[in-house]
Amino acid sequence: MNISTQRLQAVKADIEKALTKRGTQHIVNQDGHVTLVAVSKTQSADKVREAYQAGQTAFGENYLQEALNKQVALADLAIEWHFIGPIQSNKTQPIAQHFSWVHGVDRLKVAQRLNDARPAALHPLQICLQVNISGESTKSGIAPDALAELVKTVSTLPKLKLRGLMSIPEPTDDEALQRQQFQQMRHLLNALVKQGYAMDTLSMGMSGDYQIAIEEGATIVRIGSAIFGARPAKITLEDPH
Ligand SMILES: *Cc1c(COP(=O)(O)O)cnc(C)c1O
Numbered sequence: 594m595n596i597s598t599q600r601l602q603a604v605k606a607d608i609e610k611a612l613t614k615r616g617t618q619h620i621v622n623q624d625g626h627v628t629l630v631a632v633s634k635t636q637s638a639d640k641v642r643e644a645y646q647a648g649q650t651a652f653g654e655n656y657l658q659e660a661l662n663k664q665v666a667l668a669d670l671a672i673e674w675h676f677i678g679p680i681q682s683n684k685t686q687p688i689a690q691h692f693s694w695v696h697g698v699d700r701l702k703v704a705q706r707l708n709d710a711r712p713a714a715l716h717p718l719q720i721c722l723q724v725n726i727s728g729e730s731t732k733s734g735i736a737p738d739a740l741a742e743l744v745k746t747v748s749t750l751p752k753l754k755l756r757g758l759m760s761i762p763e764p765t766d767d768e769a770l771q772r773q774q775f776q777q778m779r780h781l782l783n784a785l786v787k788q789g790y791a792m793d794t795l796s797m798g799m800s801g802d803y804q805i806a807i808e809e810g811a812t813i814v815r816i817g818s819a820i821f822g823a824r825p826a827k828i829t830l831e832d833p834h
Contacts, residue, residue, distance in 0.1 A: 632817030727763035757794025775809035
């Protein structure tokens with residue numbers, strides 16, 4: 594077994610362990626299931642293929658061109674592709690055409706453009722709205738108090754399926770603070786469900802905090818370095834807007 598496969602198995606075991614520690618009142622979806630999205634940004638197509646052969650089917654990518662190249666190289670595999678990076682509005686068309694899920698939607702303009710560009714022959718594009726839960730001014734994401742308004746409009750777009758909320762909380766070693774931010778996300782989702790929105794997804798938890806995220810109700814964890822190892826530093830950062 595190669596090293597990524599070993600790490601993948603270890604992450605899966607940790608996910609199962611976290612599930613046993615999760616309180617039943619923290620379950621926000623019907624079957625209580627957690628989906629692992631393996632974050633393969635900066636990793637080669639061969640690495641993705643290896644993980645796929647070890648049973649991993651959902652992969653997350655941040656950089657559009659890199660992702661499209663990998664999709665071509667891996668077209669023979671039944672991969673479910675998740676776009677998890679910042680979305681520039683001039684790139685909504687290829688994103689709407691080539692992904693099953695988009696996690697980082699944080700404004701109406703982007704949602705509308707994704708909706709307009711989603712091919713009618715495909716199932717609706719699965720969407721999570723990114724919430725700026727830690728209130729950092731540098732971070733993308735909609736402010737919690739503006740969320741209800743965005744949900745109201747996005748939920749009416751016919752070629753999108755609004756599944757839930759996504760966040761990238763402030764990195765911290767303070768477990769109580771991590772837990773509190775994930776809890777806030779759960780409360781936001783629960784409030785929307787109470788208002789009648791059929792949302793069932795909390796996309797939260799990365800390599801450093803996924804166990805706590807799951808205990809607090811995550812239904813999708815996005816994990817990169819814990820599976821593939823440390824990433825090389827990205828030299829050119831794409832402008833988020
Ligand atoms: C890179 C990235 C991840 C994975 O981060 P790791 O710490 O490597 O697990 C998850 N979500 C988003 C949005 C990312 O950009």
